[in-house]
Amino acid sequence: MTVPTRRTVHVTRTEHALALPAPLLDVAHLVEIVRDELHRLDRPADDAELRVADGHLIAAYETQRAAAVVGP
Numbered sequence: 764m765t766v767p768t769r770r771t772v773h774v775t776r777t778e779h780a781l782a783l784p785a786p787l788l789d790v791a792h793l794v795e796i797v798r799d800e801l802h803r804l805d806r807p808a809d810d811a812e813l814r815v816a817d818g819h820l821i822a823a824y825e826t827q828r829a830a831a832v833v834g835p
Contacts, residue, residue, distance in 0.1 A: 778823040
């Protein structure tokens with residue numbers, strides 16, 4: 764029987780928060796920052812999650828920090 768390789772992946776969540784209410788230009792700047800960061804990671808902008816919590820607009824996405832490969 765062949766056992767598949769197991770990976771342990773650590774995930775980091777990056778968040779940017781903007782206090783609300785905020786000018787529309789500040790919202791656009793926040794979205795631009797997140798889009799540029801994801802572009803540098805070769806990921807689409809829609810990988811980010813936007814939500815409103817505790818009076819802030821929060822833009823967040825997850826990235827892998829490291830992967831340890833464990834052989835059979």
